Amino acid sequence: MFPLQRGRRLRVNESIRSLVRETSLSPSDFMFPMFIAEGENVKVEIPSMPGIFRRSIDLTVEEVKELYDLGIRAVNIYVKVSENLKDNTGKEAWNSNGLMQQAIRAIKAACPEMIVMPDVALDPYSIYGHDGIIKDGDVENDSTVDALVKMAVSHAEAGADFVAPSDMMDGRVLRLREGLDAAGFQNVGIMSYSAKYASAFYGPFRDALDSAPKEADVVVPKDKKTYQMDYANRIEAIKEALSDVEEGADMVMVKPGIAYLDIVREIKNTVHVPVTVYQVSGEYAMIKAASERGWLDHDKIMMEQLMCIKRSGANLISTYFAKEVAILLNK
Secondary structure, rough: OOOOOOHHHHHOOOHHHOOOOOOOOOOHHEEEEEHHHHOOOEEEEEOOOOOOOOEHHHHHHHHHHHHHHHHHOOEEEEOOOOOOOOOOOOHHOOOOOOHHHHHHHHHHHHHOOOOEEEEOOHHEEEOOOOOOOOEOEEEHHHHHHHHHHHHHHHHHHOOOOOOEEOOOOOOOOHHHHHHHHHHOOOOOOOEEEEEEOOOOOHHHHHHOOOOOOOOOOOOOOOOOEEEEOOOOHHHHHHHHHHHHHHHOOEEEEOOHHHHHHHHHHHHHHHHHOOEEEOOHHHHHHHHHHHHOOOOOOHHHHHHHHHHHHHHHHHEEEEEOOOHEEEEEHHH
16 A cells, blocks of 8 residues: 555666566567578568568578577478469378478478478468368368368478468367377377457468469359458357367467457466467568658567567467567577
8 A cells, every 4th residue: 555555666777677577578489480482592572571581491491590599499381382383172282392391391401499380271272362172152161171181291291390270170170180190290289270360460471472362263252251260259269279279289379469469368368278379460560661660669669569469478479570579689
């Protein structure tokens, strides 16, 4: 009770503030999403994501080594697939010599201790830009899950430490766990995108991979709202996370990040596995654009948002700022 208790005593200077700080960040809190392109010595900046590039495998490997030296211990990888390899089955996704599989092998060979979590979804491989197989005008759940199992097993065969299903199909975590176990990969984990919302924050990411839904000569959904979650819903997110844990998920994810911290805290209070938060491309792009115009202090707002995500309950943060913030923290 005031005046015996004065909260400001614990805010007098930075030494005291750091002494009683409840939340801290370290490079090992972060996972870096990486975009991989065909070819050699390829490095193409994504216009809507300043500082983020599509890299060929050789340059990806060099970047991974830098990340590891900075203290980052996980990468989440995505591939930009050639148009001639896309169809409605996604069969290129489980090609043992596909771009993703080559990338996993190369990263693990060059930096064995880096945790590699490849994306498991069909949208980079789909002529329609959807996360699954189109049938009768919608994404067909069960045939898509069959394809995802083959995809995940091929990632495990290439050396992935975790698979990261981002598709939001029903029952896919159980089927992935069964498929991995049957193939002898009991120790390959699953980081499930459990509460992935149908968000407008994903725009720059879809530019990076050309994975937005496309117009077609058949009836296809115009967006991903029939499988990604309605952003008005909270209880549904808890239900999805609980279901994924029951089906064998080792980690669950909430996506996007800063606008969904209420969901992060709800899920953190409910499940007993690590919770990952994805600070997505649109969140990254907004900070970059505002700071370029002098409207925000780049480093201060970057650190504040990441600290708030950690404070909300995140064990791991997937963020395009991972390298920048690790450099800052190491200083």
